[in-house]
Amino acid sequence: MDLDLARQAQVGDESAFAEIVRRYSPRVFSVASRFFRQRSLVEEAAQEVFLKAYTQLGSFEGRGSLEGWLTRIATNTCLNMVRGAKRRPEFTVSDLTDDEASWLDHQSAGDGEAPSVENELVASDLADRVLSVLSPEDQQALLMIDGEDASIKEVAEATGWSESKVKVRAFRARKKVREAMEKLLGHAIKKDSQAHH
């Protein structure tokens, strides 16, 4: 089915390629969202993925799924885009916002706030903050495994890395993120005690 669609698109059937885009854009957007949060950047990356996929349709042999093949193209395209970006945000503890400090304080005290859109956003901002200590590749591995509960094998398939490489990346990334989070917690506690005095 996937192979037929790919073959039709390859010989110039526009409707077949449009169907590929319609069917798999949620998956491609989900991959791009790991790397970018701004809609315009996610869309730009996703478009790049489909244009690249169109030119490489001939290399899709139908051994795996079209979704898996596109996931791999999406991962590599996004990694290249992030690597090519001029600046990546640096990890800092000093500019922790009041919301972030408060979230950390509540979570640390064990009285986790009720889940809400605002709290989810604050937690995501904190995630981006701690993830900034990692290389784009390590971010990718950790977000897939710890964020999306992907297996080592799934990450290996999506990235083209060996399973042992994925394990090493995930271990190293988890350690760095934990250490960054310890720094943030220390700063949040200090900020909170200053606010109470």
Add this chain to the structure above:
Amino acid sequence: MPLKKTAKHITEILDNASIAALSESELNEVRAHALECGSCRSAYEAARLSAVVLKSRAHVVVEPSPFFQTRVMAALREQRETESVPAFARLWKSAKVLVSSMALTTAALGVLSFALPATTPDEQALSAYSAESVIMGQTADDQLSYEQVLSTIYEDDDDAR
């Protein structure tokens, strides 16, 4: 065999897998150790919160807009059109302004060089001398002596009075 409960051992457990993926026995071991060890307590807390924020981050997914498919198909057509144009035509498209201006300049120079009439010897005689030709063309007779220069200056002064 009893498990070693060193700080290194605890942080290795924490870094080896997400908190959510640890077994009950591993969690009990970490928690028991964290009660006695301050650094492992903060490591455990940080690992727990890291897992929470990563889950939240994974939920942030941008959904494709309804126009995305149309946008991609338009970009694809544009890409195909660009590819179908021969390389020379593409080069010409990008360089035509530069090449045209160079051709115009060359044509203008050609007109100035060949179409305008050449200057006659009389006109040449009237044209300004270069400093070099004046110096090289000077004979000893042409040069004013020091006295002649002084007298010319004083003559001018006398005339002024």
